[in-house]
Amino acid sequence: MRSARAAGRPLIRRGPGLRVRLTLLATALVAGVSGLLLWLGWRLVGNVVAGVPRLPAGSRVRVRGVDLPAEHLGSALRSAARSQMLTAGGIAFVAVVLAAAVLAWTVTGRVLRPLHDVTGSARRLSAESLDERIGLTGPRDEVAELADTFDAMLDRLQAAFDSQRRFVANASHELRTPLSVIRTELDVTLSDPDADAAELRRMAEVVREAAARSERLVNALLLLARTDGAELSAREPVDLDEVVERAWGGVRAEAESRSLQLTRHGGTAVVQGDPALLERVAGNLLENAVRHNVDGGWVEVTTAGTTLRVSSSGPEIDADQVDVLFDPFRRAGVQRTARTGAGLGLSIVRAAVLAHGGRVHAAPVPTGGLTVTVHLPPA
DSSP states (O other), X not given: OHHHHHHTSOOOOOXXXXXXXXXXXXXXXXXXXXXXXXXXXXXXXXXXXXXXXXXXXXXXXXXXXXXXXXXXXXXXXXXXXXXXXXXXXXXXXXXXHHHHHHHHHHHHHHHHHHHHHHHHHHHHOOTTOTTOOOOOOSOOSHHHHHHHHHHHHHHHHHHHXXXXXXXXXXXXXXXXXXXXXXXXXXXXXXXXXXXXXXXXXXHHHHHHHHHHHHHHHHHHHHXXXXXXXXXXXXXXXXEHHHHHHHHHHHHHHHHHHTTOEEEEEOOOOEEEEOHHHHHHHHHHHHHHHHHTSOTXXXXXXXXXXXXXXXXXXOSXXXXXXXXXXXXXXXXXXXXXXXXSSOSOHHHHHHHXXXXXXXXXXXXXXXXXXXXXXXXXXXX
């Protein structure tokens, strides 16, 4: 609530600004040094005059038309010299302090001007104006480094906002489709007074499938939100061969119904990570390999060392479209057009692999299809 209140009204500066404080500090420092020099000059003049030779006792000396005893000559000269010293030194002291104040105010204003630019950009910043940049020119000092850091932060924020907008738009579209199907089926069936049990059963099957699709999408979104940028809840040695075996059990029936041929190349492959999350990684890769395959095609799984590689046949994919497959709601380079899946499989794979400290990349198969390679940290 505190941040919300602060966002609704301008911030109030507490105390003098940095320019005022720097000016006062520099002026106080110059005043202190000048005062010390003035005091030392006052003492030095007194000591020098005190070294005047003494005259014989009883002698009198005329100073500016006034006769003085010889024994009072030294003190009179010392007082006069110190008085002149204080007068001239006081004038110089005031002039130096004022000059220091003006110079400090001017210099700090020039030095802090880029900071005002940074502050102004931050105040103008909003979700619609993230394309603004400071672009500070001039000496590459600490202030320039701050401005460059601020510009880099804006670049990251703009990329995050753009990604969020795309993600929300795509998720809204994906959820709207099954909901539209459900509403259309209900409206058509309810408007038909002659609808029999068979028609109601057909409508129920369509509604159930649309509801199941919505459920799969919501579960995938939740998994992606929990995985993206999160810390692992468990770390233990995991055998990738066992993970692949369990994941293949979930897609075996669909693969056999499409006459897909599975080839496995296994070796010692023990990594460090979360068993459930790694099983989801293997499951998503195998689901993609089966669902985006062609009837009678092939799937090849290789586990060796700390690497998991899943290759499959399928439609041809342009090399420049491979990287976007890891974006949410991308399916084989086509956005939001597939009839099965939510388009989040590879996004979840990338988030899970990054959470493990690994890396993932994909490459098209020359004859059609895709190869996804995952590198994980060793146990």
